[in-house]
Amino acid sequence: MNNEKINRRDFLKELGFVAGTTALLSSFPWLSGMAEDKRKATTGHKARIAVIGTGDRGRYLLNFLVMNPKAEVVWLCDNYEPWLELGRQIAPSAKTCADYRQVIDDPNVDGVVIATPLHTHLEIAGAAMEAGKHVFCEKSMARTLPDTLTMYQTHKRTGHVFFVDQQRLFDPVYLKAIEMIRSGMFGEIQGIKTFWNRNGDWRRPVPSPELERKINWRHYKEYSGGLMTELGCHQIQMGTWIWRELPERIYGQGGITYWKDGREVEDNVGVMYTYKNGKRMSFDSIISNQFYGLEEQIMGNLGTLEPEVGKYYFEKTPPMPGFLQMINNIEKDIFSSVSFAGPSWDPEIARKNHGEYIIGKKRDFLDGTGFTVDAFVEAAITGEQPPMIAEEGYYATVLSLLGLQAIEEKREILFPEEYRIDYL
Missing domain, CATH: 3.40.50.720 (NAD(P)-binding Rossmann-like Domain)
Incomplete structure (x- = not known):
């Protein structure tokens, strides 16, 4: 360790x-x-x-x-x-x-x-x-x-x-990523997509029934905010950190869709945070499927960062194979005329872009703990209190709890003025 x-x-x-x-x-x-x-x-x-x-x-x-x-x-x-x-x-x-x-x-x-x-x-x-x-x-x-x-x-x-x-x-990959963002390498950050998926019931063994709530406290609303406060709190921080502003509106949905074992907190949540000028940050978590795992996808007009895997990707990539074939066919005079229909030759699917490592090498440590x-x-x-530590933790918690409120009340939440602090 x-x-x-x-x-x-x-x-x-x-x-x-x-x-x-x-x-x-x-x-x-x-x-x-x-x-x-x-x-x-x-x-x-x-x-x-x-x-x-x-x-x-x-x-x-x-x-x-x-x-x-x-x-x-x-x-x-x-x-x-x-x-x-x-x-x-x-x-x-x-x-x-x-x-x-x-x-x-x-x-x-x-x-x-x-x-x-x-x-x-x-x-x-x-x-x-x-x-x-x-x-x-x-x-x-x-x-x-x-x-x-x-x-x-x-x-x-x-x-x-x-x-x-x-x-x-304190995670070197995230620190380097934010420095790269602020240098303008990825243009203007327009959206942040975050997700944390697992496949498990989040339950610990209980030696006797009276210890259920003590040991599995994360399952009960009296003690826990579930996925929002236990997982989302980490990732939702990215919006404040990158944009240095708070969202104007919060929307959310969730439910107990798979683990119907007496728990009170959701096992499936999705929350959207919208900022001025239309920027958006999302958080999604499902704990009955882990295929896509954990990631933040930070998207600018010039490129994308995925800090958890420790990589970044620029938007400009080599031409798609279909487009290259079209050029080859033109050169061989197969076509008498060419219609540039766009999607026919350059489908809007995820590019095969292997990216580069944010700190020059594969992540070889767990996190910044x-x-x-x-x-x-x-x-x-x-x-000596380090600047911004308490404030980042404060707003990460507040945004997590507001997302939970949006889920539970099934309505749009405006950021409440009484929870603003002198920080941003």
């Missing part, structure tokens, strides 16, 4: 910006804490970190923390003993407890990593920030729009470091 072949200490260099780091940090100011001079200044220091929630995601984050020489995992907390025991196996020297308030009350904790069910995020993160702790919170920020705004306002009022795990902000965790550790040592 070393984020594969990229050295997380030097990931800015992996982007190919060795000579242009200043420009990179100007475009992506949240990377400021990872600059070489900042990291050198924290050498020899440690952030004392507690992990609250040691389920699958919490343990994934925990693996990055125990590898970081600047992090000391001092507490593990979970109210489900089997998961707590799995956490102990990764960080055996950490103290353990079932009540997060025991962690919050410890003055020897600098920061907390929260990987608990969505509906508990506000309660735990709010208490941690009020107690003077820095907070790294799994996405989405909160279960409801009011809770999301309250959480952000608590961060601003207390002034403590606050990260939301929108790991694309390890980089994000490292950046939080640096910030927890310095106490």
Whole structure:
């Protein structure tokens, strides 16, 4: 678990910006804490970190923390003993407890990593920030729009470091892709199509019936926003990041079309976000078919990017075989006259364009999670909040919840003014 072949200490260099780091940090100011001079200044220091929630995601984050020489995992907390025991196996020297308030009350904790069910995020993160702790919170920020705004306002009022795990902000492929977009390589971005498809019931084994909602909380609306908050939150962020604006209208549809097993959240959703001048971003998710998998297709008039596979494609491609055959036939005087009907010779189907790698090579790491965790550790040592981290997480959550609202209410949603913050 070393984020594969990229050295997380030097990931800015992996982007190919060795000579242009200043420009990179100007475009992506949240990377400021990872600059070489900042990291050198924290050498020899440690952030004392507690992990609250040691389920699958919490343990994934925990693996990055125990590898970081600047992090000391001092507490593990979970109210489900089997998961707590799995956490102990990764960080055996950490103290353990079932009540997060025991962690919050410890003055020897600098920061907390929260990987608990969505509906508990506000309660735990709010208490941690009020107690003077820095907070790294799994996405989405909160279960409801009011809770999301309250959480952000608590961060601003207390002034403590606050990260939301929108790991694309630290993913070298995405950083390079956005830099390429802003350079004008792909012209004007007119549309963003995102999708995340799986084939599985999203269900974990339950040892006894009374634990169903505790273990499979993602299936129930009281605790989760389903596909919108668990998956869509990552991809919907792309609109704010690329266009630096908010959508004007949100439409959505969804339903339980396949996994009819007592769940309350949709297993099939589709949402459209429309921006000024007609630009559009879509999010689709089906969890009964995984053929098309996961991707963002970012489309400009000069080209397209697919960050998940790590490739980009320019619009201008070699002529279609049919067109070449027509030219050959003309040269041989087979036709006495030629009708340029267009689609007859150049059908409007996807071109066979193999593209180029965004960072010059095939993606050889999973995502930006390890980089994000490292950046939080640096910030927890310095106490400096990286710009835009909290705001990107805030709007990703708000847009996910508005998409869910459009699905549930079966109507067009206008972006509510009360949830605008001073950011874009």
